[in-house]
Amino acid sequence: MSAMPAQTKMTVPLLDLKAQYADLRKDIDEAIRRVMESARFIGGPEVSGLEEEVARYSRVAHAVGCASGTDALLLCLRALEIGPGDEVVTSAYSFFASAGAVANAGATPVFVDIDPRTYNLDSHRLEAAITPRTKAVIAVHLFGQCCDLGAIDAVCQKRQVWLIEDAAQAIGSEWEGKRAGSVGDFGCFSFFPSKNLGGAGDGGMVVTRNADYADRVRLLREHGARPKYHHALVGTNSRLDALQAAILRVKLRHLDRWSESRAKNAQSYHRLLEGSRVGRPYHDPKSRHIYNQYVIRAEKRDELKQFLADRGIGTEVYYPVPLHLQQCFSMLGHRAGDMPQSEAAAKETLALPIYPELGEERLRYVVQTVREFVDR
Numbered sequence: 001m002s003a004m005p006a007q008t009k010m011t012v013p014l015l016d017l018k019a020q021y022a023d024l025r026k027d028i029d030e031a032i033r034r035v036m037e038s039a040r041f042i043g044g045p046e047v048s049g050l051e052e053e054v055a056r057y058s059r060v061a062h063a064v065g066c067a068s069g070t071d072a073l074l075l076c077l078r079a080l081e082i083g084p085g086d087e088v089v090t091s092a093y094s095f096f097a098s099a100g101a102v103a104n105a106g107a108t109p110v111f112v113d114i115d116p117r118t119y120n121l122d123s124h125r126l127e128a129a130i131t132p133r134t135k136a137v138i139a140v141h142l143f144g145q146c147c148d149l150g151a152i153d154a155v156c157q158k159r160q161v162w163l164i165e166d167a168a169q170a171i172g173s174e175w176e177g178k179r180a181g182s183v184g185d186f187g188c189f190s191f192f193p194s195k196n197l198g199g200a201g202d203g204g205m206v207v208t209r210n211a212d213y214a215d216r217v218r219l220l221r222e223h224g225a226r227p228k229y230h231h232a233l234v235g236t237n238s239r240l241d242a243l244q245a246a247i248l249r250v251k252l253r254h255l256d257r258w259s260e261s262r263a264k265n266a267q268s269y270h271r272l273l274e275g276s277r278v279g280r281p282y283h284d285p286k287s288r289h290i291y292n293q294y295v296i297r298a299e300k301r302d303e304l305k306q307f308l309a310d311r312g313i314g315t316e317v318y319y320p321v322p323l324h325l326q327q328c329f330s331m332l333g334h335r336a337g338d339m340p341q342s343e344a345a346a347k348e349t350l351a352l353p354i355y356p357e358l359g360e361e362r363l364r365y366v367v368q369t370v371r372e373f374v375d376r
């Protein structure tokens with residue numbers, strides 16, 4: 001006889017954006033109608049309005065909307081004129097864009113292993129990775145928790161390299177009371193739908209305290225043209241759509257409430273998974289964690305994922321291959337074993353549903369099913 005009580009099978013998606021839309025339908029429909037009737041689809045008051053609101057929210061002076069979080073990173077690198085022959089240090093364990101943007105700028109990504117507790121770049125290893133060719137560090141705030149910004153910023157200042165915060169997963173997160181994106185030279189956000197502040201498609205934003213940097217990013221996102229049709233720089237087309245901006249302005253008003261609900265779900269998971277054989281995420285007390293993801297560790301991760309899927313529970317592996325072992329970076333000459341913490345994380349981590357509308361009953365079902373597998 002099973003030690004666990006009989007369960008009713010439920011469906012628990014990893015994320016439920018339909019529930020979010022059902023909640024906000026009236027305001028979102030109204031925002032879409034407003035843009036359609038104004039016919040201001042490119043730039044205009046919705047985009048500048050969101051830029052002002054995100055700048056205020058992130059406690060920085062400037063924000064520049066762009067087409068994606070990936071472009072936000074690339075635009076910062078281009079604004080700093082980082083390119084061939086330059087190195088940019090970043091985490092070996094992140095979404096591909098953190099390193100892909102570096103390669104797309106023509107520069108070389110240099111990887112640093114992670115702190116296994118937070119999955120963020122291990123600040124103790126940073127300085128050793130900096131060479132005379134290093135121009136910048138891209139510090140990724142993974143899963144919604146800031147990396148050790150105090151120590152990382154100190155190394156960047158000492159070694160005179162720029163600091164770009166990849167805050168794609170961490171809007172509203174804080175390090176010792178400072179908002180993600182407000183410490184480095186630049187902060188980059190993604191509005192990919194699964195983010196805490198997600199649009200109805202792609203979108204991104206660069207924030208900075210520096211007016212000249214903001215101006216350069218603004219120029220580069222519109223083909224480097226100023227005035228129109230006169231190009232001092234070769235930029236690109238990377239604008240944030242007015243429709244996305246209008247939708248995001250509605251959602252921004254709910255962001256803190258959603259992030260608090262996610263944190264509350266995390267607390268429940270933490271309590272209910274105590275004593276089980278899964279590793280629970282570590283919350284650094286210096287950080288405000290916005291729980292874009294709730295990531296557990298399990299030895300038989302892939303079997304657990306399948307077990308949960310068979311019982312209607314959506315999960316995801318972020319990320320199965322660390323960046324230094326990606327095929328496209330094979331020219332860097334890395335081998336398995338070079339970044340042991342990133343490699344172990346890639347084998348053992350699993351993200352559970354943590355969206356704000358999850359609710360106690362579904363959360364308990366997830367916990368019960370996880371425990372049924374790991375503790376049997």
Ligand SMILES: Cc1ncc(COP(=O)(O)O)c(C=O)c1O
Pocket residue numbers: 068069070071094095097098140166168169189190191192202203204
């Ligand atoms: C850490 C990180 N960096 C960069 C990005 C890129 O953002 P986008 O998907 O908007 O291009 C993402 C998005 O998934 C991300 O998670």
